[in-house]
Amino acid sequence: MTHPLLKTYKVGFIGAGHMAQALIKGMVESKLLRPDQILVSNRTPGKPLKLKELYQIQTREHNEQIVEECDIVILAMKPQDLPQAMANLASAFNENQIVISLAAGITMRSLQKMIPQPRLVRLMPNTPSLIGRGVLGVLANKKDEVVTEITKDLFSGLGVILELETEDQFDALMISCSSGTGFVFEMMMYWQDWIIEHGFTPEQAKMMTIETFVGASLLAAQSAGVDIEELQQRVTSKKGVTAAGLNSMRELEIERALRISFEKAALRSQEIARQT
Ligand SMILES: NC(=O)c1ccc[n+]([C@@H]2O[C@H](COP(=O)([O-])OP(=O)(O)OC[C@H]3O[C@@H](n4cnc5c(N)ncnc54)[C@H](OP(=O)(O)O)[C@@H]3O)[C@@H](O)[C@H]2O)c1
Structure with a gap:
């Protein structure tokens, strides 16, 4: 059974590239989330519109709208684009939000410096996640069972999920x-x-x-x-x-x-x- 909060949560993606598209497909097709629970913004408008057409999810023109409206925000842009995007957004987050970064190479320490307010999670998927046979690592900045459970539920359709303790384990995975x-x-x-x-x-x-x-x-x-x-x-x-x-x-x-x-x-x- 999935965590009851997931039924009410809104999940927003900032960045609608390959990984975001794979995650959204998995979430909608497994019926883990209803399409109206998923919001997407992107630097340019083409990809969100395509996703809307395919899965009837919601699109937003500005990243700020995702942060304002969503309980969980997934940072799905390339690592080199993340610092600049966060510089304009950092103050909009609140401490109840869960922010999940997919960015390889951006450490928890750097994330915390960029966006200190929310509960932070680093997620590392691999490409077999596309067919539900991935190995995914999850590292949270604080011990928080709700965050870990929700994150595991959210990505459960993608493969085996390992809860990690250290950044060293994260890199090894x-x-x-x-x-x-x-x-x-x-x-x-x-x-x-x-x-x-x-x-x-x-x-x-x-x-x-x-x-x-x-x-x-x-x-x-x-x-x-x-x-x-x-x-x-x-x-x-x-x-x-x-x-x-x-x-x-x-x-x-x-x-x-x-x-x-x-x-x-x-x-x-x-x-x-x-x-x-
Ligand atoms: N692909 C994988 O197998 C894989 C595996 C593990 C982890 N990851 C991680 O997943 C993340 C995404 O990778 P990806 O392969 O999906 O990259 P991608 O296909 O290049 O997608 C990145 C998307 O982010 C958008 N973007 C860039 N800056 C933005 C901003 N300021 N605001 C909103 N959107 C912005 C880009 O918009 P445009 O359309 O305008 O370019 C693009 O659609 C990376 O951090 C990567 O490290 C990927």
Whole structure:
């Protein structure tokens, strides 16, 4: 059962780009919110009008109207656009509002400096959220059960939601799950290319790659109480074919290469945070 307050709340989006569109689609189609509970503003008018046409939500010309009318305000513009937008809006927020920032790289400390009044939440979705299979991290500035429950309910249709304790956890989730989706695609591309080199069509290679990744993931997901290492041992016989490949992966230090890539991504995230 969703939190009763959600039935009465108005939820406003500032910014109507890709992420906002995906979230609105999920909220309307899952019937979590009625279209009249959703308000949208954007820098230029085209995207809100399209959303109105698709989902009968409400549009507003100015960001100030969203802040004035909504109980929950979702900041869905790019991180580099956020500070300027907040400079003109900051004083309009009140302490009862919940403000959810989607901006990667804008820390809770910076958000608090920009808009000190409301209850603040950082949300990190990843792109599989578009098909309800996301991993989403939620970090609130204060321990507040109502805020956490409402935020979890609001995004429940998008995937698994993890309540985070620290900014460090938030960054780790961003790198492993959001950037991580891109890292997995990179590996899938290597798989696909190798298969094509052995006489399969690109379509067949794509299907074989996808099914191998999905199959392994679902097997792991459905093997309660069995860890991934154990599952790997079950497909590996001593001195067999899989073992030869795995030994080579270990000799080539694939783990080290991946860890370095994760760390490089983390450094870039810190750099962006400093710039914004
Ligand atoms: N896309 C993802 O997979 C993903 C994943 C995790 C987190 N995020 C986060 O989600 C946020 C949005 O990303 P996105 O991919 O949806 O970006 P996007 O498609 O570029 O959308 C951003 C929207 O914000 C609008 N905007 C910019 N400044 C504004 C202002 N001052 N007032 C009102 N609207 C304004 C833009 O308007 P115009 O139409 O005029 O350009 C645009 O429609 C970012 O902070 C990003 O870090 C995205």
